[in-house]
Amino acid sequence: MTYRFEHETLGQRVVFAPGAAATALAAEVERLGAARVMVLASAAEARLAREVTDGLPVVHVHDEVVMHVPVPVAERARAAAAEHDVDLLVSVGGGSTTGLAKAVALTSGLPVVAVPTTYAGSEATNVWGLTEGATKTTGVDARVLPRSVVYDATLMLSLPVDLSVASGLNALAHCVDSMWAPRTDPIDAALAAEGIRALDAGLPRIVDDPGDPAGREEALYGAYLAAVAFASAGSGLHHKICHVLGGRYDLPHAATHAVVLPYVLALNAPAAPDADARIARAFGTATGLEGLEALRARLDAPRALRDHGFDEATIPDAVAAILPSVPASNPATVTPDVLERLLRAAWEGATPR
Amino acid sequence: MTYRFEHETLGQRVVFAPGAAATALAAEVERLGAARVMVLASAAEARLAREVTDGLPVVHVHDEVVMHVPVPVAERARAAAAEHDVDLLVSVGGGSTTGLAKAVALTSGLPVVAVPTTYAGSEATNVWGLTEGATKTTGVDARVLPRSVVYDATLMLSLPVDLSVASGLNALAHCVDSMWAPRTDPIDAALAAEGIRALDAGLPRIVDDPGDPAGREEALYGAYLAAVAFASAGSGLHHKICHVLGGRYDLPHAATHAVVLPYVLALNAPAAPDADARIARAFGTATGLEGLEALRARLDAPRALRDHGFDEATIPDAVAAILPSVPASNPATVTPDVLERLLRAAWEGATPR
Numbered sequence: 001m002t003y004r005f006e007h008e009t010l011g012q013r014v015v016f017a018p019g020a021a022a023t024a025l026a027a028e029v030e031r032l033g034a035a036r037v038m039v040l041a042s043a044a045e046a047r048l049a050r051e052v053t054d055g056l057p058v059v060h061v062h063d064e065v066v067m068h069v070p071v072p073v074a075e076r077a078r079a080a081a082a083e084h085d086v087d088l089l090v091s092v093g094g095g096s097t098t099g100l101a102k103a104v105a106l107t108s109g110l111p112v113v114a115v116p117t118t119y120a121g122s123e124a125t126n127v128w129g130l131t132e133g134a135t136k137t138t139g140v141d142a143r144v145l146p147r148s149v150v151y152d153a154t155l156m157l158s159l160p161v162d163l164s165v166a167s168g169l170n171a172l173a174h175c176v177d178s179m180w181a182p183r184t185d186p187i188d189a190a191l192a193a194e195g196i197r198a199l200d201a202g203l204p205r206i207v208d209d210p211g212d213p214a215g216r217e218e219a220l221y222g223a224y225l226a227a228v229a230f231a232s233a234g235s236g237l238h239h240k241i242c243h244v245l246g247g248r249y250d251l252p253h254a255a256t257h258a259v260v261l262p263y264v265l266a267l268n269a270p271a272a273p274d275a276d277a278r279i280a281r282a283f284g285t286a287t288g289l290e291g292l293e294a295l296r297a298r299l300d301a302p303r304a305l306r307d308h309g310f311d312e313a314t315i316p317d318a319v320a321a322i323l324p325s326v327p328a329s330n331p332a333t334v335t336p337d338v339l340e341r342l343l344r345a346a347w348e349g350a351t352p353r
Numbered sequence: 354m355t356y357r358f359e360h361e362t363l364g365q366r367v368v369f370a371p372g373a374a375a376t377a378l379a380a381e382v383e384r385l386g387a388a389r390v391m392v393l394a395s396a397a398e399a400r401l402a403r404e405v406t407d408g409l410p411v412v413h414v415h416d417e418v419v420m421h422v423p424v425p426v427a428e429r430a431r432a433a434a435a436e437h438d439v440d441l442l443v444s445v446g447g448g449s450t451t452g453l454a455k456a457v458a459l460t461s462g463l464p465v466v467a468v469p470t471t472y473a474g475s476e477a478t479n480v481w482g483l484t485e486g487a488t489k490t491t492g493v494d495a496r497v498l499p500r501s502v503v504y505d506a507t508l509m510l511s512l513p514v515d516l517s518v519a520s521g522l523n524a525l526a527h528c529v530d531s532m533w534a535p536r537t538d539p540i541d542a543a544l545a546a547e548g549i550r551a552l553d554a555g556l557p558r559i560v561d562d563p564g565d566p567a568g569r570e571e572a573l574y575g576a577y578l579a580a581v582a583f584a585s586a587g588s589g590l591h592h593k594i595c596h597v598l599g600g601r602y603d604l605p606h607a608a609t610h611a612v613v614l615p616y617v618l619a620l621n622a623p624a625a626p627d628a629d630a631r632i633a634r635a636f637g638t639a640t641g642l643e644g645l646e647a648l649r650a651r652l653d654a655p656r657a658l659r660d661h662g663f664d665e666a667t668i669p670d671a672v673a674a675i676l677p678s679v680p681a682s683n684p685a686t687v688t689p690d691v692l693e694r695l696l697r698a699a700w701e702g703a704t705p706r
Contacts, residue, residue, distance in 0.1 A: 003369045003506070003570040011364020014540075016356045153356070186574060187367075190547035194539070217356040221539060281634060 005185035007232065010126055013148040014224065018217050021052045021115055021152035025090065028113050028148040029056055034088035038062060038081050040101050041092040045117060048155065049092040052115055060084040067096050068131040074103035081108055088113065091146075095120030102128045102144035114146040117156060119167040119220060121174070121227025123149045151224065153217040161210045164219070165299050166254030168203045171223040172196065173238055173257045174230035176292070179275035180268055181236035182329045189278055192229035196282035198222030200291065204298045237334065238264040240325040241342075248321055251309055255302040262292050262352040263342045272331035289352060304349025315343045358538035360585065363479055366501040367577065371570050374405045374468055374505035378443065381466050381501040382409055387441035391415060391434050393454050394445040398470060401508065402445040405468055413437040420449050421484040427456035434461055441466065444499075448473030455481045455497035467499040470509060472520040472573060474527070474580025476502045504577065506570040514563045518652050519607030521556045521572050525549065526610045527579035529645070530589035532628035533621055535682045537586040542631055545582035549635035551575030553644065557651045590687065591617040593678040594695075601674055604662055608655040615645050615705040616695045625684035642705060657702025668696045 205215025283291020394402030558568025636644020
């Protein structure tokens with residue numbers, strides 16, 4: 001552990017209010033002194049948004065929410081905010097809805113209060129994204145960080161168990177990969193370890209009793225920490241691999257993350273004993289891999305990329321595509337051979353070692 | 354563990370730059386675009402401040418630093434800032450120096466960059482304090498939170514070992530007490546646990562080799578986290594007890610904290626198993642008390658209040674004075690009997706149980 005680092009803590013209020021999103025949201029809106037609220041929520045979540053924002057001084061509800069925030073969609077939301085002279089944006093929804101509110105905040109400077117309905121995590125970061133045709137542009141701006149986030153795990157009770165687990169394992173990957181990502185520091189590692197602890201406790205409870213909000217509360221808290229740590233630490237080897245597999249071969253996001261993570265951990269742990277010790281402590285196991293494998297077994301997580309559309313013949317192509325993006329900070333040396341062995345093991349679902 | 358809480362994360366950059374305070378400070382000043390810097394540093398730390406601020410656009414050095422920031426002292430610093438038309442305050446020093454910069458920021462809104470030379474922790478909080486005669490006023494204001502903090506452990510190499518240990522144990526008490534303080538939440542507890550881990554690793558290294566900066570780096574990092582957690586969680590039972598003992602009987606601050614902490618932990622641990630498990634995990638021991646006692650033994654920490662001027666006959670008076678301030682959030686029930694037994698044990702240095 002070295003203590004030579006820069007860490008930027010993002011200032012934000014978070015309110016965990018299980019079963020009480022409306023009350024908590026009203027308090028945040030009042031705290032910000034807002035009088036003209038624009039609500040952003042997809043048409044599919046209109047009823048939920050109405051319930052959560054009941055009693056607020058809402059002057060406009062904007063329901064055109066599109067994945068990856070196309071520029072014309074952002075422009076229309078910005079125009080609506082100007083037209084209705086709003087002084088606060090309230091987003092109720094998943095990553096696309098939060099992203100739309102951020103796009104409006106980016107040009108208007110309007111404050112955002114986010115009420116997430118998935119474990120996406122965008123609400124805890126100052127990263128924005130916009131797409132123009134096939135091109136996605138992302139950036140970092142202090143204005144897009146929501147001032148407050150209201151987390152209410154009961155809003156996620158309708159999220160199916162398999163999606164909850166996939167989303168939770170994605171958050172877990174954020175935590176594990178944060179241990180050796182390019183900008184990581186001891187604070188990121190500590191928050192990521194707390195995220196692992198919470199996800200490891202919460203996710204099995206969701207599987208055991210999908211109707212009990214307690215597991216979802218714990219997983220939601222873990223997903224929040226995952227987002228905070230990941231936003232600060234950046235993408236490590238795991239996310240670079242998954243980014244290529246998802247983008248180049250259209251593999252499903254969640255399953256890819258679930259399968260690849262233990263192989264990256266098995267590769268890096270021997271070269272990063274401090275990180276592995278932290279992960280192990282968070283799981284309460286002797287090694288990080290032991291904890292991760294036990295959790296994956298309990299969750300019946302996907303185990304092989306070949307079950308999810310990855311073709312063995314494309315491994316050499318994948319190796320070539322991934323290699324240039326391997327972070328210099330990665331603890332283990334990553335040669336073409338190392339990467340090929342890792343992908344082959346992940347393809348067939350071999351025991352990670 | 355419940356997940357119903359509000360947490361306000363304070364936005365701040367922290368830079369840990371061992372041996373490189375001047376370079377790191379210059380980068381922070383440039384990042385803020387400052388052109389007219391006022392340096393605040395006591396006369397005793399004038400040379401250190403000169404070295405650290407060498408090359409900055411300094412228009413005024415203010416060296417009237419007084420403990421607890423008397424109002425007239427603050428007024429003179431504010432007048433100097435106005436007279437010299439400064440656009441940034443840079444404090445180099447301990448809690449009193451940081452406190453003076455905060456007093457100027459409170460009325461002027463000027464940004465502060467803090468370069469701490471002790472483990473005081475004020476630089477990580479939005480709390481200000483001023484004294485008028487014998488009356489101390491404190492408050493919370495976003496404007497007084499330093500924008501950036503530059504931590505350079507080599508600036509603390511001149512701090513004597515006994516003072517380093519006392520200051521470090523004080524930080525450790527912040528961490529442990531944060532586990533059950535009135536506004537605590539899981540995030541505070543996670544940061545406090547990381548602080549315990551770092552202080553437990555760093556403090557013995559300071560004792561073993563006072564000239565090696567590594568132990569001081571780790572302890573400084575732990576003290577920073579202690580301040581963040583404590584500022585968010587508030588004062589728990591331990592700090593209420595020490596506040597009365599220090600204020601009413603003039604007992605030495607550091608020794609009082611060092612002696613009292615294990616008795617509070619022994620009292621609360623059975624009623625707060627989650628908190629105790631976190632503390633134990635951070636120490637790497639079976640129970641929190643086991644870890645704390647092992648650390649105290651290694652540091653040869655003070656063990657009995659009677660060695661530090663506490664009179665057995667005043668115990669009933671102390672019990673009466675402490676009782677009204679016992680936080681309702683304290684996990685163990687605190688009756689007059691419980692408090693009397695605790696104080697008697699701490700007075701004689703009995704084994705905490």
